[in-house]
Amino acid sequence: xxxxxxxxxxxxxxxxxxxxxxxxxxxxxxxxxxTELGVDETIIRRAAIATFEAEMNVIIYAAAARLHYVITPRxxxxxxxxxxxxxxxxxxxxxxxxxxxxxxxxxxxWGAGMGLPNMKKNSDEFRIDSVVGEGTTVEMVINFx
Amino acid sequence: xxxxxxxxxxxxxxxSEPNGLDVSIQSAxxxxxxxxxxxxxxxxxxxxxxxxxxxxxxxxxxAGIRSIVFVLDKKPDEITIELARQKKIPLLCTRFCMYTASxxxxxxxxxxxxxx
Ligand SMILES: Nc1ncnc2c1ncn2[C@@H]1O[C@H](COP(=O)(O)OP(=O)(O)OP(=O)(O)O)[C@@H](O)[C@H]1O
Ligand SMILES: [Mg+2]
Numbered sequence: 010x011x012x013x014x015x016x017x018x019x020x021x022x023x024x025x026x027x028x029x030x031x032x033x034x035x036x037x038x039x040x041x042x043x044t045e046l047g048v049d050e051t052i053i054r055r056a057a058i059a060t061f062e063a064e065m066n067v068i069i070y071a072a073a074a075r076l077h078y079v080i081t082p083r084x085x086x087x088x089x090x091x092x093x094x095x096x097x098x099x100x101x102x103x104x105x106x107x108x109x110x111x112x113x114x115x116x117x118x119w120g121a122g123m124g125l126p127n128m129k130k131n132s133d134e135f136r137i138d139s140v141v142g143e144g145t146t147v148e149m150v151i152n153f154x
Numbered sequence: 155x156x157x158x159x160x161x162x163x164x165x166x167x168x169x170s171e172p173n174g175l176d177v178s179i180q181s182a183x184x185x186x187x188x189x190x191x192x193x194x195x196x197x198x199x200x201x202x203x204x205x206x207x208x209x210x211x212x213x214x215x216x217a218g219i220r221s222i223v224f225v226l227d228k229k230p231d232e233i234t235i236e237l238a239r240q241k242k243i244p245l246l247c248t249r250f251c252m253y254t255a256s257x258x259x260x261x262x263x264x265x266x267x268x269x270x
Contacts, residue, residue: 033215036216118209127193
């Protein structure tokens, strides 16, 4: 299927901390949209995984967030802006295996400390910005081949 | 390997099979940490896990995992089963533990996702 994007396509989602029941809804919607547009499967998988990991961090650590994606003929940008505790040491948080997830989160299968490294691995551009006591913003760009 | 063969090897109960058991599985990964699944998976693989919550189905969907086997006879609740049905991800349940279930499938020729 040929890539079928000639205009800018965007959407926003409200994410609520602690809401495990609907976690992944935004990633699923994005995945469906990209599939509909005929985007390459590898790109779809990378975008879905990176978005899902970002969503899960909001569900686990933050109070609320706005997830916004923009699809252009050249790339996808996903931006997640949360209101939450923020991250004190971003460099440490980016390390594989570093996690502050409590036991109840681990028992649900999260807290391996792989989320942020995986978001970075799956994006062509990855930016993270955080203010302690205010929140964290993650922006990821994935380019079309 | 087909899902039917996998079910036989694991003496598994089929919880739901939205598209029958004629699904081809190329590899498998065993994990209880969902980010590890999202990091290491390859498409068309099967997930062997001890977790049964709905977000395991989400993880499988996002990662492009074709089927899930729950070990130690763990049974998901109706919400999880219904979500899997919607996403067309077949679910199996085996009495074996993760180690034994993985070993049996490996022995039968199903490789790991990472191939190492
Ligand atoms: N949005 C956020 N707000 C506050 N802290 C965060 C946020 N995202 C990540 N962190 C912090 O960074 C750490 C590492 O995050 P990362 O996503 O890599 O791993 P994890 O969430 O702990 O485990 P996993 O993602 O493997 O389930 C977290 O344990 C947490 O301390
Ligand atoms: Mg995480």
